[in-house]
Amino acid sequence: MSRSSARRGRGQTEPLAALVAVATIGLAVGLYGGYLTGVLGETTDRTPESVAIDRVWDDVSENGVFTAIGGNDGAIRNRVRIDSLPEGKTVHVTITTVDDGEKHVIDHARFHADGTVRDPTFVGDPPADTGVATRPVPVELEPGDVRGGTLRVEVWSQ
Incomplete structure (x- = not known):
């Protein structure tokens, strides 16, 4: 195996692991946003x-x-x-x-x-x-x- 082909393999991630990581982050942000909406949604600046x-x-x-x-x-x-x-x-x-x-x-x-x-x-x-x-x-x-x-x-x- 040549040195150039060995370097290409470094830093690459399995596609399934990348999808799971992105889905986990998306789910976490969505849950956090939903929580904040529930907590802050009851406050208002309206008189x-x-x-x-x-x-x-x-x-x-x-x-x-x-x-x-x-x-x-x-x-x-x-x-x-x-x-x-x-x-x-x-x-x-x-x-x-x-x-x-x-x-x-x-x-x-x-x-x-x-x-x-x-x-x-x-x-x-x-x-x-x-x-x-x-x-x-x-x-x-x-x-x-x-x-x-x-x-x-x-x-x-x-």
């Missing part, structure tokens, strides 16, 4: 108001639009499910539009931590440390008249 605004929008919108045809008094109060709101917090929900430069409240409601719902007009203002989330939403004021609006959710402890 109560950012979670609440998504859930409230799901409750009050119909096909991605808030319908306020005919005034629709109490739409928020009647559509928002209590389990959509942060537990133990007071939540104030408002939908507004702007017409000719003036802001108009289309509907609003206040949900207290004890589960009661009140008209925000007759209760005090929220505290200064209130968490606030807003998002633009389409609002249908009359059949075929859809305008830009704002959904505002305020959340605080009481």
